[in-house]
Amino acid sequence: MDVGFIGLGRMGRAMVGRLVAAGHNVRVWNRSPGAAEGLDGATPVTSAAEAFRGDAAITMLADDAALRAVIVEGGLLDAPERPDLHLSMSTISVALARDLAAIHERAGVPYIAAPVFGRPDAAERGALNIVAAGPEAEIARAAPLLDAMGAKTWRFGSEPARANAVKLAGNFMLISAIEAMGEACAFTEAHGVAGADLLDLLTNTLFAAPAYKNYGAMIAAQRFEPAGFALKLGAKDVRLALQAAEAAGVPMPFASAVRDGLIEAIAQGDGDKDWSALARVSARRSGRLKS
Structure with a gap:
């Protein structure tokens, strides 16, 4: 799959490594440009918009403020090119998760919440436990990505905020x-x-x-x-x-x-x-x- 990945902290970098190893084409972007160094097989891009397109875009950002700044205030959902699916793997508030689901629905971009349990060493092994909620068909479509990053995906219904x-x-x-x-x-x-x-x-x-x-x-x-x-x-x-x-x-x-x-x-x-x-x-x- 053609994947954009936004957020290259220790967890994000390890998750990108698993996606690349599974054969996915991964474009990466981080607010601090140097974070993309040393990610063999991934393609650094110069803007969040370049990452937020393709078959799926994955976000792994630190908190509500970062996710809101990049996705909402950054206007990515209004861009000419948008992903077929947004997979939000950040740990965020239930309130923001509900807001994001509504915003994505208005924009016509399918949205899944999929936060993870596991530390960076587990992410490096692809041993995360992923908690997913959203439309069943979209979770199924994301399965190749989720399977590359995690040991098991635990599903919690169609409302994304439940996963958070x-x-x-x-x-x-x-x-x-x-x-x-x-x-x-x-x-x-x-x-x-x-x-x-x-x-x-x-x-x-x-x-x-x-x-x-x-x-x-x-x-x-x-x-x-x-x-x-x-x-x-x-x-x-x-x-x-x-x-x-x-x-x-x-x-x-x-x-x-x-x-x-x-x-x-x-x-x-x-x-x-x-x-x-x-x-x-x-x-x-x-x-x-x-x-």
Whole structure:
């Protein structure tokens, strides 16, 4: 397929690599031009409009503001040449997802929301879990692209915003696990038991799930750099979840507590570290971490 890809952060670059390896013709664009360097097999273009055309255009941008600036304010949906399908893989708000679906419908451009679960190393292996929602026929048409980038595509109906709600719910559950491990480690360390020893036990028995095992290992080793997913982006996602929850009349008291911890971590200079560095907040509060 002839594909345009917009957004070349660590995730985007890895996803482009999978598309190229699967034999797709991929044009790439990023707001910072140097991001396209070293992407063998992909064709850099000089404008977002050159990427937003062909059989499909994929966007993997950092947040609502970036996606709105490039797609909506950039006038791409009014351009003479537009893609046969827009596949939005960014983690964005439910509100923006609904706006984008309506805007695309008016423009006559099919739209699918397909955010992903997985870190850059999973993207490099094509092992992402992709959460897709939109017209069934369009998801089927996008299958060669989704299959190249992910291990499985999980479908959540015809309304694109549902995929974004699922993504925000999943990220809330992940950061809740990190918060729980951070608090538990601070507790046992106050009683003479190393947090690493606690996590070794629990992540190999009661909590032997990928989220606990992977993030537990990072917390135990205090390995928060380089960031696979920056803490400040995690804070953004929890904020988006709370906004969507308030709009729907759904209380999320623990999400509010986690948000405050993330704000505290950012204030302490951990915003660019991996979001597992949230565990440092509990250590600081207990007096066992001074910096």
